[in-house]
Amino acid sequence: MAQIEVRNLKYRYPDAKRLALDDVSCQIERGEFVGVIGRNGAGKSTFTQALLGLVPNFYHGAYGGSVTIDGQNVRESSVDELCRKVGLVFQNPFNQVTGSKLTVYEEIAFGLENFGVPPKEMRRRIDAAMELLDIAQYKDRAPFDLSGGQMQRMALAGIIVMEPEVIVMDEPTSQLDPQGSEDVFRAVDVLRAQGKTIVMVEHKIEKIAAYSDRVMLLDEGRLVAMDTPRAIFSRDDLAEHGVVAPTYTQICRQLGVRSADGLYPVTLEETRSLLGAGGRGGEVR
Amino acid sequence: MSKIDVRDLHFSYAKGPEVLKGLDFSLDGRSCALVGQNGAGKTTFVKLLKGLLRPSSGSILLDGRDIAGSSVPELARHVGLVFQNPNDQIFKNNVLDEVMFGPLQIGMGEGEARASALAALELVGLSGHEAVNPYDLGLSDRKMVSIAAILAMDTDVVIFDEPTIAQDHDGKERLARIVRDLSCQGKVVISILHDMDFVAQTFERVIAMAHGEVLLDADPRSVFSQRDVLERARLEQPTTAQLCHALGYEELFLSPQEFVDFYRSQHGSHA
Numbered sequence: 001m002a003q004i005e006v007r008n009l010k011y012r013y014p015d016a017k018r019l020a021l022d023d024v025s026c027q028i029e030r031g032e033f034v035g036v037i038g039r040n041g042a043g044k045s046t047f048t049q050a051l052l053g054l055v056p057n058f059y060h061g062a063y064g065g066s067v068t069i070d071g072q073n074v075r076e077s078s079v080d081e082l083c084r085k086v087g088l089v090f091q092n093p094f095n096q097v098t099g100s101k102l103t104v105y106e107e108i109a110f111g112l113e114n115f116g117v118p119p120k121e122m123r124r125r126i127d128a129a130m131e132l133l134d135i136a137q138y139k140d141r142a143p144f145d146l147s148g149g150q151m152q153r154m155a156l157a158g159i160i161v162m163e164p165e166v167i168v169m170d171e172p173t174s175q176l177d178p179q180g181s182e183d184v185f186r187a188v189d190v191l192r193a194q195g196k197t198i199v200m201v202e203h204k205i206e207k208i209a210a211y212s213d214r215v216m217l218l219d220e221g222r223l224v225a226m227d228t229p230r231a232i233f234s235r236d237d238l239a240e241h242g243v244v245a246p247t248y249t250q251i252c253r254q255l256g257v258r259s260a261d262g263l264y265p266v267t268l269e270e271t272r273s274l275l276g277a278g279g280r281g282g283e284v285r
Numbered sequence: 286m287s288k289i290d291v292r293d294l295h296f297s298y299a300k301g302p303e304v305l306k307g308l309d310f311s312l313d314g315r316s317c318a319l320v321g322q323n324g325a326g327k328t329t330f331v332k333l334l335k336g337l338l339r340p341s342s343g344s345i346l347l348d349g350r351d352i353a354g355s356s357v358p359e360l361a362r363h364v365g366l367v368f369q370n371p372n373d374q375i376f377k378n379n380v381l382d383e384v385m386f387g388p389l390q391i392g393m394g395e396g397e398a399r400a401s402a403l404a405a406l407e408l409v410g411l412s413g414h415e416a417v418n419p420y421d422l423g424l425s426d427r428k429m430v431s432i433a434a435i436l437a438m439d440t441d442v443v444i445f446d447e448p449t450i451a452q453d454h455d456g457k458e459r460l461a462r463i464v465r466d467l468s469c470q471g472k473v474v475i476s477i478l479h480d481m482d483f484v485a486q487t488f489e490r491v492i493a494m495a496h497g498e499v500l501l502d503a504d505p506r507s508v509f510s511q512r513d514v515l516e517r518a519r520l521e522q523p524t525t526a527q528l529c530h531a532l533g534y535e536e537l538f539l540s541p542q543e544f545v546d547f548y549r550s551q552h553g554s555h556a
Contacts, residue, residue, distance in 0.1 A: 039453045040425045091424055091451065094370055148369055148447070149323035174450045175369070177322045177479050179519035203453060206524055244454045247482065247524035247541050254545045272531040275548070 001071065002027035003197055004051065004166065008065035011046060011055050020046040020055075022221035023065070030165070033188070033198040035212035035229070037205065039242025042218040044201040045091060048168045051199060052088050053077065069166065084115070087159035091170040091201075093151040096158070097143045104146065104154050105130075105139040111162045122161075129157040132187045148175030153184065166197040173204065185211050209233060209246045209266035217241060234263040251275075286314045286471040287348055287363075287441040289334065294343035296329060304329045306497040307343070312475060316468040318484040318505075319477045321494035322519045327477045328369065330494075331444045334475070336360040347442070362391045365435035369446040369477075371419075371427045380406065380422075380430055381415035387438040398437070405437035408466075410459055425451040436463070443467050445476040449483055461487040485509060485523040485539040493518060510537045 004027065011021040021043045028034050036044050049055040053074035056063040067074045069085055077085075090096040101107040105126065112122045130136040133153045138146060146154060152175050159167060169188075173181035185207050192198050202208050208215060208229065215232040217224040219241040225232060233245040234253075244250070248271040249264045257274050258264055265271045289312040296305040304326045319327050332338045334345060336357045345352050352360055365387075368374045377383035384405055388398035406412050409429040414422070419430050428451060435443060448460050457480075464487055467474045478484050484491060484505060491508040493501040495518040501508045509515070509522050512530060522530065525544050526537050538544040 040423060040451070040456060045423070092370070092372070094372060147323045147328070171451060175323075175447060175479075177519065178481060178521040180323055181479075182521075203451075242453055242455055248528065250541045251525070251528070251544055251548075254541070255548060268527060268531055271528060275528075276532055 003030040003070060004028035004199075005068045006050075006065070007067075009047075009050060009067060010062075010064035011050060012062040013046075013059060014061045016061070019221045021050060024218075024221070024223045025065075026216065026223060026226050028197060028199065030197055031192065031195045032214065033192050033200070033212045034226075035208035035215045036199065036201045036218065037203075037208060037215060037232075037243055038218035038224075041220075042242070043221040044218055045170050046221075047216075047218065048088060048170050048199065048201055050074075051166070051168050052082060052086055054088075083111070083162065083164070085164055086166040086168060087162055087164035089152075089156050089159050089167070089169040089172050091174070093148065093155040093175070096155040097151065099144075101143060103140050104135065104143055107143045107154060108158045108161055111158055115162065125161040125163065126157075129160040132160070132190060133157050134183060149177060149180050152176060153180070156184065156187075160191065164196075166199070167191060169198070169200040169202075171201055171203065173202070173207075181207065205233075205244065206246045206248070206267075209249070210268075217243065229266045230259070230261075230263040233266050287473050288313050289442065289473055290346040290349075292344050292346070294330075294333065294345065295341045296326075296333060296338065297341050298329075303341075304497050305333075308497075308499060310492070310499065310502060312473050314468060314471055314473065315489040316464050316474040316487070317476070317490040317492060318488040319475060319492050319494065320479070320481070320484060320520060321500075325494040325518075326497040327494055328446055331366060331446060331475065331477065334442070334444060335364050335366040337366075358390075361387075361438070361440075363440055364442040364444065365438050365440035366444045367432050367435045367446060367448060369450070371424070371431040374431045374434065375419045375427060378418055379415065380411065380417050380419055383419055383430055384434045384437050387434050391438055401437045401439060402433070405433040408436060408459075408463055409433045410456075423451075425453065425456055428452070429456070432460075432463070436467075440472070442473040442475070445474075447477055447479065449478060449480045457483055464488070481509070481521060481523045482525075485526070493520060495519075505539060506537055509539065 006024055006026045009021050009024040010019055012019050038044050046055055050067055098110050108126050109122055135153045138150055156172055173184050188198055215229050216226045217232055224241055233249045238245055246266050249266050252264045265274055291308050291310050294305055294308040297303045321327055336352055375383055384402040385398045388401050409432050411429055419427050449457055464474055491505050492499055500518050501511055509526050523539055525541055529537055
């Protein structure tokens with residue numbers, strides 16, 4: 001059985017006219033990295049909220065279908081049970097900060113304190129998370145003195161230390177510089193290698209193409225397709241859904257250069273090997 | 286056309302380390318992207334331009350006049366700054382009031398402020414949302430409200446702090462059009478950005494900062510050709526430029542179309 005099972009999920013926000021999610025069904029396996037893409041308003045953030053039962057338990061509104069994680073319906077799980085299983089990194093890190101902690105270190109410890117984790121174990125987990133995200137140098141700073149990018153990494157660390165099996169992220173690198181976002185994707189890759197299930201909403205299409213196992217394409221609340229990055233980005237109808245393919249895919253499509261399986265490449269490495277042959281030879285570094 | 290001269294600008298917060306270590310350049314009608322690692326001093330610099338912070342030493346001249354002589358309200362007529370986090374900026378109960386607030390504050394009449402606000406909302410694609418509470422909008426639209434609120438003030442200088450956050454493809458295209466329009470109107474447009482593809486395809490000039498200093502200052506093609514310097518500053522090249530490098534090209538292309546045209550010219554029309 002898949003770890004996350006979404007069946008015929010429908011949701012409408014209170015006072016809204018149209019469905020934010022319209023009959024979405026999918027399965028996500030344990031240890032999978034699923035990227036969620038689509039234009040603004042497609043239902044991406046709502047989908048992440050539904051995985052935690054925040055839709056509808058917190059936001060209310062009309063709801064149909066079900067979301068189960070390890071066989072347990074998220075609507076019927078207690079907040080405590082669910083927090084141990086699933087962590088959510090908010091789209092806007094300013095909304096995630098508690099506002100009650102004086103240092104970054106204490107902020108990251110907040111969730112663990114609520115779980116009653118022993119201090120020694122807390123320190124071990126916090127040190128490991130800060131090292132993974134390269135934020136140890138900010139540990140004594142005040143959370144609200146951090147830049148947007150630093151705060152985003154702190155918010156992710158606060159989730160990682162709780163060691164959830166599933167980590168759901170809504171644009172976790174939107175305020176990071178290019179190197180910082182690459183660092184976060186590498187950190188997430190490490191977590192995936194540890195067996196964590198990752199669901200990430202992200203507009204950085206080249207990163208999703210390079211790191212995710214499968215991509216969900218949403219539009220107007222409906223699941224348009226869920227497949228490998230190469231299959232998704234080789235579709236002819238991306239523009240109709242407000243999404244552009246990775247730069248590499250755009251170039252190869254225009255040039256009519258496909259891989260042996262008929263799909264277009266989505267990463268730098270693959271594109272280089274396809275275009276480099278017969279070219280002038282590439283420098284590898 | 287307005288002009289900003291930055292002269293030997295130094296800044297540090299309280300007794301902390303120096304955040305800006307002597308910036309010296311002029312900003313004119315060429316749209317300018319400010320890039321650099323988190324913590325490079327970009328946001329501090331634009332807060333100084335807006336008069337929200339005062340230099341430790343050095344000066345900023347707007348059309349030849351030192352802005353140190355102007356109060357924040359006086360400066361607000363000339364310099365608009367869109368905050369990184371729209372929640373830091375937005376406080377009214379509906380979109381129209383929010384966007385009219387700035388124009389009214391700088392002395393526009395009610396009718397003029399309304400017309401200006403409606404035009405700005407059209408530019409950012411939010412016509413028809415005038416009565417909505419900004420906090421009922423998603424982050425991407427709320428960001429557009431904060432942009433409209435500054436555009437409506439019709440300032441000579443328009444500064445954006447990471448405008449592409451949470452924007453999808455259509456949103457970015459819209460922002461690119463706004464930047465080009467403002468620049469064509471002769472305004473000084475400055476934007477902090479981390480999206481190098483957007484920078485390469487939208488701006489006329491790129492200033493790369495690191496540790497409070499200017500590392501590179503030139504047109505996008507020149508700046509993005511300095512791969513080694515960019516790497517040291519933990520910056521990356523636009524995606525198409527990375528492909529050029531990986532293929533060992535001497536030429537540097539900034540958009541997929543430029544690359545495709547070149548590749549075809551090298552490999553014949555069958556490619």
